[in-house]
Amino acid sequence: MQMSQAARELFEARFDKSSLSSFNEALKSGVDLEPPKLSHGSRRFHRLALFSGRRRLFFFLSTLAQIVVKRAFATEPNLFSLLQNYTRSFPGIRARISRGSASGPITAAMSTMCSGCGRRMPHVLTVAGSDSGAGAGIQADIKACGALGAYCSSVVTAVTAQNTVGVQGVHPIPEEFVEEQLRSVLEDMGVDVVKTGMLPSVGVVKVLCQSLKKFPVRALVVDPVMVSTSGDVLAESSTLSGYRDELFAMADIVTPNVKEASALLGGVPLRTVADMYSAAKSIHNLGPKNVLVKGGDLPESSDAIDIFFDGKKYHELLGLRVKTHNTHGTGCTLASCIAAELAKGLPMLRAVQNAKTFVQNALDYSKDIIIGNGPQGPLDHLFSLETHSCNAGARSFNASDLFLYAVTDSTMNRKWNRSIVAAVKASIEGGATIIQLREKEAETCEFVEAATACIQICRSSGVPLLINDRIDVALACDADGVHVGQSDMPARIARKILGPGKIIGVSCKTPAQAEQAWADGADYIGCGGVFPTATKQNNTTVGLDGLKSVCLASKLPVVAIGGIGVVNARSVMEIGVPNLKGVAVVSALFDRECILTEARKLRSVLTDSVSEFLLR
Numbered sequence: 001m002q003m004s005q006a007a008r009e010l011f012e013a014r015f016d017k018s019s020l021s022s023f024n025e026a027l028k029s030g031v032d033l034e035p036p037k038l039s040h041g042s043r044r045f046h047r048l049a050l051f052s053g054r055r056r057l058f059f060f061l062s063t064l065a066q067i068v069v070k071r072a073f074a075t076e077p078n079l080f081s082l083l084q085n086y087t088r089s090f091p092g093i094r095a096r097i098s099r100g101s102a103s104g105p106i107t108a109a110m111s112t113m114c115s116g117c118g119r120r121m122p123h124v125l126t127v128a129g130s131d132s133g134a135g136a137g138i139q140a141d142i143k144a145c146g147a148l149g150a151y152c153s154s155v156v157t158a159v160t161a162q163n164t165v166g167v168q169g170v171h172p173i174p175e176e177f178v179e180e181q182l183r184s185v186l187e188d189m190g191v192d193v194v195k196t197g198m199l200p201s202v203g204v205v206k207v208l209c210q211s212l213k214k215f216p217v218r219a220l221v222v223d224p225v226m227v228s229t230s231g232d233v234l235a236e237s238s239t240l241s242g243y244r245d246e247l248f249a250m251a252d253i254v255t256p257n258v259k260e261a262s263a264l265l266g267g268v269p270l271r272t273v274a275d276m277y278s279a280a281k282s283i284h285n286l287g288p289k290n291v292l293v294k295g296g297d298l299p300e301s302s303d304a305i306d307i308f309f310d311g312k313k314y315h316e317l318l319g320l321r322v323k324t325h326n327t328h329g330t331g332c333t334l335a336s337c338i339a340a341e342l343a344k345g346l347p348m349l350r351a352v353q354n355a356k357t358f359v360q361n362a363l364d365y366s367k368d369i370i371i372g373n374g375p376q377g378p379l380d381h382l383f384s385l386e387t388h389s390c391n392a393g394a395r396s397f398n399a400s401d402l403f404l405y406a407v408t409d410s411t412m413n414r415k416w417n418r419s420i421v422a423a424v425k426a427s428i429e430g431g432a433t434i435i436q437l438r439e440k441e442a443e444t445c446e447f448v449e450a451a452t453a454c455i456q457i458c459r460s461s462g463v464p465l466l467i468n469d470r471i472d473v474a475l476a477c478d479a480d481g482v483h484v485g486q487s488d489m490p491a492r493i494a495r496k497i498l499g500p501g502k503i504i505g506v507s508c509k510t511p512a513q514a515e516q517a518w519a520d521g522a523d524y525i526g527c528g529g530v531f532p533t534a535t536k537q538n539n540t541t542v543g544l545d546g547l548k549s550v551c552l553a554s555k556l557p558v559v560a561i562g563g564i565g566v567v568n569a570r571s572v573m574e575i576g577v578p579n580l581k582g583v584a585v586v587s588a589l590f591d592r593e594c595i596l597t598e599a600r601k602l603r604s605v606l607t608d609s610v611s612e613f614l615l616r
């Protein structure tokens with residue numbers, strides 16, 4: 001459309017050019033947005049536009065669009081929030097929708113921002129009680145989300161006087177004020193996921209349900225807190241009916257422990273893992289999309305077994321029981337971590353697995369800390385800051401990190417015209433659980449620069465980053481560790497140089513090499529090539545039998561490597577040896593057009609094969 005100079009100036013005064021192009025792009029992508037409300041300036045613009053026939057058409061269409069959008073808002077009160085959520089999912093556009101006063105008309109004004117101008121943080125809102133001891137409740141939720149890189153806002157439902165001995169007092173917040181807090185946060189702050197903890201009365205449950213209907217969010221995590229770890233009652237028994245009748249139907253996941261699961265099911269006793277399976281199914285029948293029954297309190301079990309049920313499939317999630325009194329707040333922490341991982345965009349099962357890993361690491365790290373004189377102390381949620389900042393000797397390695405091990409390759413990145421950083425980012429988004437930079441041709445300076453950028457991405461996603469061969473580069477960028485081959489720096493010297501806090505992996509093809517790697521202080525073994533591969537020249541293949549014999553001889557966890565991809569990953573995992581923890585892949589991710597899609601596919605093959613194996 002040709003515009004007169006005057007009209008152009010008026011138009012550009014209201015929208016800067018980048019906003020305008022983002023707005024146009026959003027429209028092209030199919031978002032229906034209300035055109036800006038006519039201000040005095042734009043009325044003048046319309047008057048000018050009337051001078052030509054084409055401009056008359058513009059005026060007519062924009063007025064028509066305004067009428068349509070206003071009608072839609074009048075008939076669909078949730079449209080405001082739906083639109084707000086919808087626009088949030090556009091990477092190149094950030095739309096802020098402002099709502100008029102409750103009595104006045106709803107106005108939608110859009111301010112756009114190019115993707116390079118700002119950074120959205122994953123956002124969890126916790127709706128829970130305050131714990132003055134800060135081990136559980138709102139305080140635990142904020143710390144856990146922060147540790148996992150999510151922003152956490154809070155709506156306080158009750159204030160408790162609490163310490164490591166027990167709960168000395170509970171002061172519920174009036175329902176109207178809970179509602180007001182909910183409105184303040186949900187209306188303005190772009191919440192991705194809501195997590196609930198202590199909801200002291202059925203009235204608060206109802207207020208929450210109404211608020212979530214008005215302001216829908218991407219996911220709802222319900223931790224049905226009824227009784228504190230010290231045995232003190234934190235919710236009226238009528239809250240149970242609120243959960244069952246209304247809240248569960250809106251929940252993406254409900255995370256009861258065995259006592260809460262029993263209470264929700266009218267007091268049925270839960271004594272065995274089989275009981276947990278049937279409880280998960282019965283609670284699923286109450287409406288939530290997924291259920292996690294936590295078995296930490298189950299008597300007579302040496303492992304912490306949780307049962308996850310998505311309505312079709314059960315997953316038995318195993319964790320080692322950490323011997324410690326410092327368990328106060330683990331339930332709140334787990335649910336908050338699930339919420340944080342969902343807010344980051346992870347699928348549900350992965351979010352649950354990552355949350356479990358975080359809690360287990362936090363328990364392990366905090367097992368000896370002394371806070372308070374009571375029987376149940378708190379966790380140190382921010383342990384990862386300490387391990388990363390002072391390399392204090394507590395290794396941040398968890399064998400389950402080997403599940404989907406992405407190993408980069410500079411030749412492949414060049415072929416597909418991608419930076420290392422973009423490749424790493426995509427693989428993490430697709431579900432990679434650990435990254436190795438294997439950059440055979442990079443100049444040292446370029447390698448350190450790329451590794452430093454990758455470290456930031458990996459840290460914010462909780463994914464360890466290792467460097468292939470180059471201990472100097474690992475030290476320079478404070479990577480989480482190194483992977484060395486049989487002809488590289490021996491692992492025992494690498495350990496001396498790097499200290500106890502870094503992860504060291506060693507390539508092994510034989511049981512003798514596996515034994516040596518353990519003696520040298522390695523953390524894991526990479527075994528392969530399992531299948532023939534074009535990625536590494538002159539590399540002998542050990543096959544599935546060779547892999548099995550190395551696993552059986554190894555005291556360390558093992559990751560399989562070489563020629564592995566979507567079609568054969570299951571056959572690798574199915575060799576059925578407990579210390580085989582995952583697969584490492586190069587070309588199956590990095591020599592493909594879309595790394596993210598391939599990582600997702602591979603992750604899902606691995607998850608399916610492992611859970612089926614566990615259930616056998």
Ligand SMILES: Cc1ncc(COP(=O)(O)OP(=O)(O)O)c(N)n1
Pocket residue numbers: 405407436438468469483484485486488505506507525526527536559561584
């Ligand atoms: C996880 C993992 N396992 C094995 C290797 C191979 O390492 P290496 O023997 O040092 O061979 P190059 O990678 O240097 O060719 C690996 N990189 N990662």
Ligand SMILES: Cc1ncsc1CCOP(=O)(O)O
Pocket residue numbers: 528529530532533534535536539561562563564584585586587588
């Ligand atoms: C580095 C390495 N070490 C043993 S096999 C191999 C290459 C793995 O690459 P791909 O996953 O493309 O087969």
